[in-house]
Amino acid sequence: MNHESLSHIFLDAFLINNFVLCVFLGMCSFLGLSAKFSTAWRMGVSVIFVITVSAVLSYGANQILVAVHAEYLRLIVYIIIIASTVQLTEMFIKKESPGLFRELGVYLPLITTNCAVLAVPLFQTSRNYNLVQSTVFAIAASGGYCLAMVLLSLVRERTELSDIPSLAKGTALTLVLASILSLAFMGFAGIGSSGN
Amino acid sequence: MSEISCHPKAGALKTSDPFVNGLWKQNPVFVQVLGMCPTLAITNSVRNAFAMGLATTFVLFCSNGLISMVRNIVPKQVRIATYIAIIATSVTVVDYLVKAISIDVYKALGAYIPLIVANCIILERAEAFAGKKPVVPAMLDGFGMGLGFAFALTCLGAVREVLGAGTFLGISLFGPHFEPWVLFLLPPGGFISLAIWLLSFTLWRERAEKRKQASVVVAEAVGVEVH
Numbered sequence: 001m002n003h004e005s006l007s008h009i010f011l012d013a014f015l016i017n018n019f020v021l022c023v024f025l026g027m028c029s030f031l032g033l034s035a036k037f038s039t040a041w042r043m044g045v046s047v048i049f050v051i052t053v054s055a056v057l058s059y060g061a062n063q064i065l066v067a068v069h070a071e072y073l074r075l076i077v078y079i080i081i082i083a084s085t086v087q088l089t090e091m092f093i094k095k096e097s098p099g100l101f102r103e104l105g106v107y108l109p110l111i112t113t114n115c116a117v118l119a120v121p122l123f124q125t126s127r128n129y130n131l132v133q134s135t136v137f138a139i140a141a142s143g144g145y146c147l148a149m150v151l152l153s154l155v156r157e158r159t160e161l162s163d164i165p166s167l168a169k170g171t172a173l174t175l176v177l178a179s180i181l182s183l184a185f186m187g188f189a190g191i192g193s194s195g196n
Numbered sequence: 197m198s199e200i201s202c203h204p205k206a207g208a209l210k211t212s213d214p215f216v217n218g219l220w221k222q223n224p225v226f227v228q229v230l231g232m233c234p235t236l237a238i239t240n241s242v243r244n245a246f247a248m249g250l251a252t253t254f255v256l257f258c259s260n261g262l263i264s265m266v267r268n269i270v271p272k273q274v275r276i277a278t279y280i281a282i283i284a285t286s287v288t289v290v291d292y293l294v295k296a297i298s299i300d301v302y303k304a305l306g307a308y309i310p311l312i313v314a315n316c317i318i319l320e321r322a323e324a325f326a327g328k329k330p331v332v333p334a335m336l337d338g339f340g341m342g343l344g345f346a347f348a349l350t351c352l353g354a355v356r357e358v359l360g361a362g363t364f365l366g367i368s369l370f371g372p373h374f375e376p377w378v379l380f381l382l383p384p385g386g387f388i389s390l391a392i393w394l395l396s397f398t399l400w401r402e403r404a405e406k407r408k409q410a411s412v413v414v415a416e417a418v419g420v421e422v423h
Contacts, residue, residue, distance in 0.1 A: 024237035024383065025237075028231075028233070030232075075284050079314075083277060112280075114314065115314035119311060122310055122311070123307060167398055167399060171229050175390055182387055186384065
């Protein structure tokens, strides 16, 4: 059993160990989909939804796997849960709000290959979180992802207009921007009782 | 282009020689910019970077081979799910293998071994190559791509370890008075050193292209004089 307080779990996953800028998860979509603010925040919100649902489901699945002594199936079960949650989200959004569905387009199925989504169930298992702690952890981690996406996309929209050497355009520039953002997030390391 | 590639700008793939292609021409990190999470997270020392590269190579080799074997049996609608199940199985094997070989490396790589499942290089190769080609080229492609990935990771790990800790493979390079540039071991250093590698790679390729164009112009001029 893990006795970390909920507020500490939240702060830790949201700012101190931000999933994108400090633990390097979900890099592909972070670098690939952050060119525009409108896509970035939509992607962030759908990731929050998928991570929260799949984290709760994986918590239940892990209890069953432990009960029948089949822990070696954990990874395969988690990835299947994630793939079906993404499919479910897709169907739900399609039915409830066709407009949003059209705007999100191909980004929805891409969430399956986002490693941040797989990392949340893996981390909550290795840290022995209970159901409430897992849920808070999932919301904080995905919220941190959304925050990083939005921040980078806003900076990238500004750099669209500035004069940049043609050599550095594209991924290299994005990486330098991400590095500066990550430097800023290191400042949060002192928050909370245990900085690490 | 494959619909599941998680980086929209992944370049078009030519498949001349699958092995060299993966190792150099279509290097997954420096050219295609895929699989960024382990590239940035695990490269704070040469040893870890190389181990991660080898683990990924093994997974790519197995999954490419298996996927190529079942490519004619699996219906098109469920192919992605099948690929993911095959990849997850190979990764579980690697997870237990690394734990059996070296518990130190296993602890250092931590959660990033199971996360190989979500590495986009593997699904990208499955979709773009292994799902369409016979077994032997598919395995060669997996091997080449994996070694290209390991090569890129080791390059990045070398820069970060030499600057950030003053050591290479744990051997001290600059003597006791060296003040390590710790920033390079921390997350920002990962981003910035990858940016530097990408920049130098682009610069080098642009130069090579210009030189090629110049030599063509010279050849034409010489040809005109001869005639």
